[in-house]
Amino acid sequence: MRYAKTELLAGGVELLVRNAVASDARALRETMQRTHAQTDYLLSYPDEQSVDDEQEARSLEETERSDNEVELVAIIDGRIVGSAGVSAVRSRRKVAHRARFGISILKEYWGMGIGRMLTDASIDCARQAGYTQLELEVVADNERAVSLYRCAGFEEYGRNPRGYRSATSGYQELVHMRLEL
Structure with a gap:
């Protein structure tokens, strides 16, 4: 599936959102290491990658x-500053209509609209792939992310009060959200 779109962010900053390719491997891994070290809201710790x-x-x-x-x-000035992915829940026919969505952005780029661009791009890609439902999990305390997903049309369908177990803050409640496509 192909995707590429360029938009201007606040302050005239140009953002390119495109498919990750093999030559991005090292830079993407380094970005993922940093994003996972910068927040306790993501699924894994840097040393687990x-x-x-x-x-x-x-x-x-x-x-x-x-x-x-x-x-x-997501690329600014030739640098990967964030990423997002859409993947099948499973390959079984009963769940073939469902996809999972995940996203991470370097902390110094939060609040610039990159999350919304990556979310919208992922929704577009999920529709192109023929999915009829896009799902995600988000830490309940991550108010910025919850707000972003709600603005994009995701709805809460449940919670897991012990969804994550943080090394620093103990159990974290996960909000399960879905978007009908």
């Missing part, structure tokens, strides 16, 4: 060839 550059490149090549999955990168 055990994929090397070669494995990441192969994974990106596979995703790039996929008709129903996508990994997007």
Whole structure:
């Protein structure tokens, strides 16, 4: 699935959102390491990411060839500042209509509209892939993200009070959200 779109952000900053490709592997891994170190709201810690550059490149090549999955990168001044992905919940026919969505952005780029651009791009890609439902989980205390998803049309359908167990803050409640496409 192909995606590429350029938009101007506040202050005239140009943002490119496009498919991640194999040559992005190292930069994407480095960005993921940083984003996962900058917030306690993401699924994993930096030391839990055990994929090397070669494995990441192969994974990106596979995703790039996929008709129903996508990994997007947000680029400012030639630098990857965030990423988002859409992936099938499972390959079984009963759940083939459902996809998962995840996103992360470097902290110094929060509040610029990048999250909304990546979210909108991911929704577009999920529709193109033929999904009829896009799902995500978000830490309840992450008010900025919850607000972003609600503005994009996601609705809460449940909560898990012990969804994450943070090394620093204990249990974190997860909000399950979905968007009908």
